[in-house]
Amino acid sequence: MLEFYTIESPLAQPRNSILGQLISVVIGVCIHKLFAMSPHYESIRWVGGALACATATAAMALTKTVHPPAGATALLAVVDRTAAGLGWSLIYIVLIGCAIMLGTALLVNNIQSRYPSYWWTPEDLRRKIPDIGMEKPDMERQSETTLEPDDHEEEEPEIVLRKGGVLIIRGDVTLDPDEKTYLETIADRL
Numbered sequence: 001m002l003e004f005y006t007i008e009s010p011l012a013q014p015r016n017s018i019l020g021q022l023i024s025v026v027i028g029v030c031i032h033k034l035f036a037m038s039p040h041y042e043s044i045r046w047v048g049g050a051l052a053c054a055t056a057t058a059a060m061a062l063t064k065t066v067h068p069p070a071g072a073t074a075l076l077a078v079v080d081r082t083a084a085g086l087g088w089s090l091i092y093i094v095l096i097g098c099a100i101m102l103g104t105a106l107l108v109n110n111i112q113s114r115y116p117s118y119w120w121t122p123e124d125l126r127r128k129i130p131d132i133g134m135e136k137p138d139m140e141r142q143s144e145t146t147l148e149p150d151d152h153e154e155e156e157p158e159i160v161l162r163k164g165g166v167l168i169i170r171g172d173v174t175l176d177p178d179e180k181t182y183l184e185t186i187a188d189r190l
Helices: 014-036 043-065 068-077 079-084 088-111 140-143 176-187
Strands: 159-160 166-170
Touching: 014 043, 014 068, 014 079, 014 088, 043 068, 068 079, 079 088, 159 176
Parallel strands: none
Antiparallel strands: 159 166
């Protein structure tokens, strides 16, 4: 559902879908192997399933790779007898399934729209230099300069939301009053 109907969601992006599933299946198989050492395994299997799902959810949250279906993968790796019987092979099967799902999503979703929104992360991972009154390196200073657009180039349409309700509209963008109010409300919440 995520990779075909909510393609702009961070939960549906390749990093989350593949790493979330990988983390969850590894945790699920490990917990299954741990609980299987108990002579009372059949009577406590449900505890292992709950622990696998909770641990996988926490691990995905810590690594910022949350992918909700992966919680079910960790659960099934413990409570489903067929999946649990596969042992470590389940990891390869899940990864092959992820690759097939991603390939299909790339084909189908790029017919009418753009998928993925990003491959790894939407965040800017470049190192930021804190402004504490020290002079920045030359390369950093160069990136701060803005180039004036040529007279014959049109300015690209852009809507910028800033903290405190500041809404900046550049280029050829027309908004009706309701849209403008909605965007100002969102900017005010930043």
